[in-house]
Amino acid sequence: MNQSFEYCPVCTSKMALGENEYNSCTSPSCSYVQYENPTPVVAAVIEYGDKHVLLGHNRAWPQRWFGLITGFLEKHEHPDECIIREVKEEVGLDAEIQSFIGFYTFKRMNQVIMAYHVKATGDVILEDELDEVKIVPFEKVKTWPAGTGLALKDFLENLGYEVEELSMDSKI
Numbered sequence: 001m002n003q004s005f006e007y008c009p010v011c012t013s014k015m016a017l018g019e020n021e022y023n024s025c026t027s028p029s030c031s032y033v034q035y036e037n038p039t040p041v042v043a044a045v046i047e048y049g050d051k052h053v054l055l056g057h058n059r060a061w062p063q064r065w066f067g068l069i070t071g072f073l074e075k076h077e078h079p080d081e082c083i084i085r086e087v088k089e090e091v092g093l094d095a096e097i098q099s100f101i102g103f104y105t106f107k108r109m110n111q112v113i114m115a116y117h118v119k120a121t122g123d124v125i126l127e128d129e130l131d132e133v134k135i136v137p138f139e140k141v142k143t144w145p146a147g148t149g150l151a152l153k154d155f156l157e158n159l160g161y162e163v164e165e166l167s168m169d170s171k172i
Contacts, residue, residue: 067144
């Protein structure tokens with residue numbers, strides 16, 4: 001998550017809310033503005049097996065929360081390469097992009113998410129971030145009303161599934 005500067009990184013003057021509520025330098029001779037652009041993130045709706053979605057549980061999340069496999073786009077990395085890399089790193093699977101689902105904002109974390117449908121093969125191998133996965137048939141998947149949950153909902157609805165959406169408090 002982005003953190004607002006207290007002092008200008010250009011001239012060291014105090015920062016304050018300026019035009020359009022951006023954190024801005026207070027010095028009249030400096031025009032620095034901290035825009036806090038969103039962080040680019042990729043997300044994978046992983047089809048694992050026939051019409052099943054793989055959901056992962058991040059060690060830092062509440063016990064019942066499972067979500068899509070996600071990752072930060074690295075410098076000079078194309079989102080297509082990033083999603084393949086993240087699936088391999090987080091769950092040990094070989095993935096092949098099937099389609100691009102869409103762009104989604106996750107305001108709470110100041111992220112823009114690029115969501116993909118990938119088919120994955122191999123044996124699940126969990127690394128540091130995840131401690132559990134669930135393999136759920138498309139028709140039983142429940143989504144959540146933010147970020148990657150919206151991508152999963154769009155993916156399933158575009159295939160003709162009726163989707164139940166949970167509150168963030170009961171996300172599984």
